[in-house]
Amino acid sequence: MLKNIGEWARDGRMTAPSIDKPDRGEKEKDFTMMTFRASGAGTMRQIGNFLWQLNTSPIPVRVSEFTLATHKEGTDDL
Numbered sequence: 001m002l003k004n005i006g007e008w009a010r011d012g013r014m015t016a017p018s019i020d021k022p023d024r025g026e027k028e029k030d031f032t033m034m035t036f037r038a039s040g041a042g043t044m045r046q047i048g049n050f051l052w053q054l055n056t057s058p059i060p061v062r063v064s065e066f067t068l069a070t071h072k073e074g075t076d077d078l
Helices: 002-011 044-055
Strands: 018-020 026-028 031-033 037-039
Touching: 002 018, 002 044
Parallel strands: none
Antiparallel strands: 018 037, 026 031
């Protein structure tokens, strides 16, 4: 998953994301749930492409929390 997150960001042309290594996985039904925290920067289009990669991934991925902020008010630098 770490490799995929980096590839999705690169494919979306975002800056390389900072990814916290996950804690141990928790068993949830037939899956092992792992929580990853990633932060990156890019334009709205780049972040949209990254989220599209997550959404269309063949690996089951669920985004439980998402925060979006600008570096400078009134710019497309997120």
